[in-house]
Amino acid sequence: MDKKFLLFTAKTYYPYGGMDDCKGVFAKLQDAIDYAIKKQPSGWLDDTHVLEIGEQLIVHLVQPNNGTVEVSKPINEYMGEV
Numbered sequence: 001m002d003k004k005f006l007l008f009t010a011k012t013y014y015p016y017g018g019m020d021d022c023k024g025v026f027a028k029l030q031d032a033i034d035y036a037i038k039k040q041p042s043g044w045l046d047d048t049h050v051l052e053i054g055e056q057l058i059v060h061l062v063q064p065n066n067g068t069v070e071v072s073k074p075i076n077e078y079m080g081e082v
Helices: 029-038
Strands: 004-010 022-026 046-053 058-062 069-074
Touching: 004 029, 022 029, 029 046, 029 058
Parallel strands: none
Antiparallel strands: 004 022, 004 046, 046 058, 058 069
16 A cells, blocks of 8 residues: 555644645655645644554654654554554
8 A cells, every 4th residue: 555645734823624724645754744844835834744644544743844743653642542
């Protein structure tokens, strides 16, 4: 199974929620991060996450100002369902 990476981020104070905050599907984690930090519309400063879809769902919390991945966790851990 090929991995896919979905970028979720929203304008400060105006998240739509759900899939409306998905900004694209990428082949690589770095591609999603590059889009978030280089091509983001102004105001995308809150919660930037990349969901990795593969054998397991992994959530990557990204700092959009510098592209640093702060934490990567399986989605069940991220959502507190351990």
